[in-house]
């Protein structure tokens with residue numbers, strides 16, 4: 484048995500999803516003529532209480548387009564030091580937008596209005612102009628830690644007061660919603676931009692949607708073209724996204740229950756020194772032996788995972804991790 488816990492991006496389309504893709508009505512989306520893409524963009528926007536959406540090939544692209552839309556060259560954005568936009572997008576903030584980044588030390592990646600306020604630069608020619616705050620929910624590097632909407636509201640209020648834009652990297656926003664019970668539609672009131680990944684826990688093969696107001700999305704279409712992300716008959720991919728939104732949101736709580744089972748077992752293992760709270764579908768834990776040695780032993784038993792540090796391993800549960808596989812992993816962990 485092979486169990487792939489490396490990432491929630493490894494899922495394959497289900498038969499139902501492939502059927503939806505196969506039968507999608509498509510057109511040239513660069514001409515705005517792909518009705519399935521248009522449907523997905525409208526659907527996602529409505530779900531989050533936003534005016535409009537744009538379908539893109541990746542979450543990196545939706546984040547980078549948002550940063551481009553919400554800043555001018557020489558501006559600065561504020562984000563947590565673990566944030567995906569800073570760490571895992573290849574330096575794109577500087578390259579694409581000529582913007583600098585002010586990093587904060589949040590609680591497992593979660594920052595607060597109190598932490599942000601003193602980092603907003605005063606108007607002074609020495610300082611870059613602070614124009615954007617980026618939050619991530621759930622926080623990948625925080626082990627799937629969540630913001631609640633109550634925690635976000637003071638940040639949104641601060642941004643409004645200081646005339647900063649607020650963007651959400653919601654690669655795993657539906658995991659956060661499943662955990663907190665907050666409503667997607669209320670997110671639109673807090674954020675100027677929201678990225679939603681369809682290819683993580685939702686199980687679509689490709690794609691993310693950027694949501695914002697109509698004017699921002701109009702400009703985002705220009706930026707997407709410049710970034711090389713204008714796709715033609717993308718409706719085949721958008722159909723997978725629509726299917727995922729209709730069928731794979733409710734089931735995320737199964738992934739979360741699986742993650743908790745794995746975390747509970749890990750706390751009993753003598754070769755594990757620390758297990759971070761498994762709030763959603765990610766389990767981070769620290770090992771006595773080097774992570775690479777442990778990963779090798781796991782791989783010998785058919786379990787694939789990745790390290791995130793010399794002594795830290797990450798498990799991610801997803802659509803293609805089934806209950807019998809979780810049972811098997813637990814058995815292996817207890818015998819290691």
Ligand SMILES: *Cc1c(COP(=O)(O)O)cnc(C)c1O
Nearest residue numbers: 541542543544567619623652654
């Ligand atoms: C995966 C991920 C993204 C987007 O990644 P792509 O591979 O470009 O789709 C963005 N933010 C976070 C937090 C992620 O985990």
